[in-house]
Amino acid sequence: MRLSWNLGRVAGIDLFLHPSALLVYFLVAGAMPDMLGTIALGAALLGSIVLHELGHALMARRYGIRTADITLYLFGGVARLERMPRSAGPELLITLAGPAVNFAIVLVLSAVIGLAELIGLSLPVIVPMVLSMNLVLGVFNLLPIFPMDGGRVLRALLSGWMGRVRATEVAALLGRVLAVVGGTIFLLNGMFLQLILPLFVFVAASMELRQVQAEGRPGGFTNVPPPPAGFRWASGGDGVLRLVPIMVHVQSGRDRSWG
Ligand SMILES: [Zn+2]
Incomplete structure (x- = not known):
């Protein structure tokens, strides 16, 4: 419910x-x-x-x-x-x-x-x-922090040259740093109710990072050009795709399966 x-x-x-x-x-x-x-x-x-x-x-x-x-x-x-x-x-x-x-x-x-x-x-x-x-x-x-829209804008701008996972790491780190700074300012000023906001930002930034890191594993890629003949794309789990040769199994000279 x-x-x-x-x-x-x-x-x-x-x-x-x-x-x-x-x-x-x-x-x-x-x-x-x-x-x-x-x-x-x-x-x-x-x-x-x-x-x-x-x-x-x-x-x-x-x-x-x-x-x-x-x-x-x-x-x-x-x-x-x-x-x-x-x-x-x-x-x-x-x-x-x-x-x-x-x-x-x-x-x-x-x-x-x-x-x-x-x-x-x-x-x-x-x-x-x-x-x-x-x-x-x-x-x-x-504001360039998750979960604000600015955090996504920063990530989109950065991901062009450092990749989506790395860009998310930078944006999430910035979000967490700003959340700690903001939280400390609220704490020092006795604004305890307002502490919810930096706490929320900190948790959301961490969650976004984990989600994107999970997407970086094989199967999570889109907009990847077709691999050249005889090769396939593989991910090492670090958000980077590599070309690896396709294994060709020849069985009794007629039946072929592609791995
Ligand atoms: Zn919005």
Whole structure:
């Protein structure tokens, strides 16, 4: 049984709300003068996160990758893609599509605010707040650490010249170092509740690394050119493919099997 509530379907993708996402109320409390305003701002934050995740999901769809569902948690949303492309180009575009949605919202709201000023219309106070919220969401997600989108961008950029496994190791190491630094700062300042975030980053970075290292074993490779005749690709388990000769067994001069 899953703990989340189904909010319905958006663009053919099931949308779930985890109870922890309701704590978003306390995250934005104080920014608005009354309770109704706080609820509206909290809903706008969750809505912005849904649009961010839809950015990932719809870009993935362009590459034929379906999204099982999108779930909202306190620390953001998770779009469960059926699989991640193993080549860097599509992964880069799918990853960037999320923050791009937030920056698009910033641009649209900037235009709306500018236009309202031009014609002397006073907008509700929530409009500039949603703008800055999306700016923070876009920038924060581009931090070059797992599980942020920026960690995937860094990995995609690095994997072009050092390979996916090595690139993940670098991005995961950076994520863990930043998590330890952030955790120490929170600890020294007595921000114990906020310690969950660096802890989450540390665990997610380690999990991503283990998953990619497992994919680096034989069978996990895609986009490999066909081997020359008489050879096959083999992996030593270190993420590097080597050409090895195919064993040709000749049995009684007529029956051949290829190993
Ligand atoms: Zn994202």
